[in-house]
Amino acid sequence: MPATITDVAARAGVSPATVSRVLLGSPRVSPGALERVRAAIAELDYRPSGVARSLRRQRTGTLGLIVTNIMNPFYPEIVRGAEDAAQRMGSSIILCNAAEDPEREIAYLELLLERRVDGVIVAAGGLTKRHEEFLSAFSLPLVTINADLPGGQVPAVLSDDHEGGRAATLHLLELGHTRLIHISSPAVRESFSLRLDGVKEAIVASGGDVSLEVVEGDGYLDGGEAAREVAGRLRPPYAIVAHNDLTAVGAMHALFDLGVRVPDQVSVVGFDDIALAAHMNPGLTTIAQDKYAMGRLAVETIARMLAGETVRGNLILPVRLVVRGSTGPAR
Amino acid sequence: MPATITDVAARAGVSPATVSRVLLGSPRVSPGALERVRAAIAELDYRPSGVARSLRRQRTGTLGLIVTNIMNPFYPEIVRGAEDAAQRMGSSIILCNAAEDPEREIAYLELLLERRVDGVIVAAGGLTKRHEEFLSAFSLPLVTINADLPGGQVPAVLSDDHEGGRAATLHLLELGHTRLIHISSPAVRESFSLRLDGVKEAIVASGGDVSLEVVEGDGYLDGGEAAREVAGRLRPPYAIVAHNDLTAVGAMHALFDLGVRVPDQVSVVGFDDIALAAHMNPGLTTIAQDKYAMGRLAVETIARMLAGETVRGNLILPVRLVVRGSTGPAR
DNA sequence: GTGAAAGCGCTAACAC
DNA sequence: GTGTTAGCGCTTTCAC
Numbered sequence: 001m002p003a004t005i006t007d008v009a010a011r012a013g014v015s016p017a018t019v020s021r022v023l024l025g026s027p028r029v030s031p032g033a034l035e036r037v038r039a040a041i042a043e044l045d046y047r048p049s050g051v052a053r054s055l056r057r058q059r060t061g062t063l064g065l066i067v068t069n070i071m072n073p074f075y076p077e078i079v080r081g082a083e084d085a086a087q088r089m090g091s092s093i094i095l096c097n098a099a100e101d102p103e104r105e106i107a108y109l110e111l112l113l114e115r116r117v118d119g120v121i122v123a124a125g126g127l128t129k130r131h132e133e134f135l136s137a138f139s140l141p142l143v144t145i146n147a148d149l150p151g152g153q154v155p156a157v158l159s160d161d162h163e164g165g166r167a168a169t170l171h172l173l174e175l176g177h178t179r180l181i182h183i184s185s186p187a188v189r190e191s192f193s194l195r196l197d198g199v200k201e202a203i204v205a206s207g208g209d210v211s212l213e214v215v216e217g218d219g220y221l222d223g224g225e226a227a228r229e230v231a232g233r234l235r236p237p238y239a240i241v242a243h244n245d246l247t248a249v250g251a252m253h254a255l256f257d258l259g260v261r262v263p264d265q266v267s268v269v270g271f272d273d274i275a276l277a278a279h280m281n282p283g284l285t286t287i288a289q290d291k292y293a294m295g296r297l298a299v300e301t302i303a304r305m306l307a308g309e310t311v312r313g314n315l316i317l318p319v320r321l322v323v324r325g326s327t328g329p330a331r
Numbered sequence: 332m333p334a335t336i337t338d339v340a341a342r343a344g345v346s347p348a349t350v351s352r353v354l355l356g357s358p359r360v361s362p363g364a365l366e367r368v369r370a371a372i373a374e375l376d377y378r379p380s381g382v383a384r385s386l387r388r389q390r391t392g393t394l395g396l397i398v399t400n401i402m403n404p405f406y407p408e409i410v411r412g413a414e415d416a417a418q419r420m421g422s423s424i425i426l427c428n429a430a431e432d433p434e435r436e437i438a439y440l441e442l443l444l445e446r447r448v449d450g451v452i453v454a455a456g457g458l459t460k461r462h463e464e465f466l467s468a469f470s471l472p473l474v475t476i477n478a479d480l481p482g483g484q485v486p487a488v489l490s491d492d493h494e495g496g497r498a499a500t501l502h503l504l505e506l507g508h509t510r511l512i513h514i515s516s517p518a519v520r521e522s523f524s525l526r527l528d529g530v531k532e533a534i535v536a537s538g539g540d541v542s543l544e545v546v547e548g549d550g551y552l553d554g555g556e557a558a559r560e561v562a563g564r565l566r567p568p569y570a571i572v573a574h575n576d577l578t579a580v581g582a583m584h585a586l587f588d589l590g591v592r593v594p595d596q597v598s599v600v601g602f603d604d605i606a607l608a609a610h611m612n613p614g615l616t617t618i619a620q621d622k623y624a625m626g627r628l629a630v631e632t633i634a635r636m637l638a639g640e641t642v643r644g645n646l647i648l649p650v651r652l653v654v655r656g657s658t659g660p661a662r
Numbered sequence: 663g664t665g666a667a668a669g670c671g672c673t674a675a676c677a678c
Numbered sequence: 679g680t681g682t683t684a685g686c687g688c689t690t691t692c693a694c
Contacts, residue, residue: 279584
């Protein structure tokens, strides 16, 4: 059993209130008492109970962060950004991994509510109807990352997906590509069609004779396997715009398997700039999202809401084309 | 302000004690009261306060999990395994990301103590002297993953690193390699020298004329850059045994950069089997650790300690050689 | 079957 | 500057 504030008070010969004052750094404590309390704390290895403190203060100093799947390399950096920002505001993060299961996501939301966290961040792949209902009636400060709820009541931190799709495509057009394949993700998320919209816009704006074919992926490594089928019926050169890096990596793997050379025969562009993109062979050209900033901004937004500010509207972060070895001239 | 048990009691026309009985599923509640309480709970959208409950019960139903760096793809799967096991025992996990900073790791340990978690799991890369002191005097159920504390007081979940090093080497020897390069990690962790010991043992046991050179890496992608220097002075064929997959991926990238072909000229073996190993080009031959099981077993061990059992000794999980395209015959 | 009462460990308002 | 008191929301005897 850990020592309590009463134990410390008894040992220091003061009242619990005085110990509490020392704990909170109140100036209204005599030097003598201060010292005795400090000594007692050290001797008893006392640590104030966060549980009791939370009950009394009616806040826990804890934020909930729900991620779709921590095994997706897109998320860890968001977690990092959120954690750092939380630490700065004296809070900590309970990380919940929904493991691609929407039911589990809801279950975690319930759990966080019971735990009386101060706020919640949802970094989710796809938001189902069920989510929308649940989250619309959510009673706590709430921010989403990479998804936005209809109604505009819940602030969202997003990347400029449209611009990203456009920039990726522009890059390929400049390299002389005229046959583009877009491997999409399952069509649940708006951001995904935004990316595709950007692709289309760039093509239209170019005014050139450019073809675009959309094949469906799953948003993960396996989605890249779609490239296998494409390679089976198309002769190079052509270019693949994958909806994210995992898909691009999967596509590069499938092409490698078939002996199709990247970028000599086929160019590939990803989206996200996950850590390993730079270390693929060849390095993956991609649209970088500032994942760390997304986590940080989500927490900072919660902090503002906690401070009583009314936050509305989305935060849209700029993206950046990173050219590596997976794209080259069409020939 | 969320509704309290008193609110529910008032609305249902019963005492808080009765509401509590309903919450806990006690049979000693009349059908009428049961129904009225249930209705009141639904109407008020009541959720019992985990904070108050924890204070009263003197346990929080929460486990702390500290990982060295969540951005290292080795950890997410451990987190998954731990989370699933925790859910099964009705607990949840507070994930703490030490971000490679030992001070931060200690700070999190303090935090978890304050939060009165029921137990702690430390999945740490390197354990410093500071850790050892702190953890030896740790007052809560504690299990380490991939590191063990001297003294044998703290149960550890480990992979069979020695056997892994041996199996990787055996594989290369069978392919006819006689010049081996081991890229180590900084020599802080015992498991790392265990892996190297396995390499040496396999070489000695082979009785053949095999050379081994050890160059130091950093345990991450950059550590693989050591391969650049090696490639500068050695003529193929030779084989690289990296101390983990990230190092191997970094090495493959450096070799690709220099135009050295894997596996035609140089074979590469990793360790861990992170998700992307299978999707490198070529696929990375590696020693697979059962990361999910490590997380699961750590939690299950905590559960046993919580149940009053005295757990001692380490759990050593078997590893498995996974042959992919990055290794081939020496020629 | 149900309620009253005590108390988990802390903080904050109020006295002195 | 310090102590007393009340109470955060819940569970758990103990009566009845």
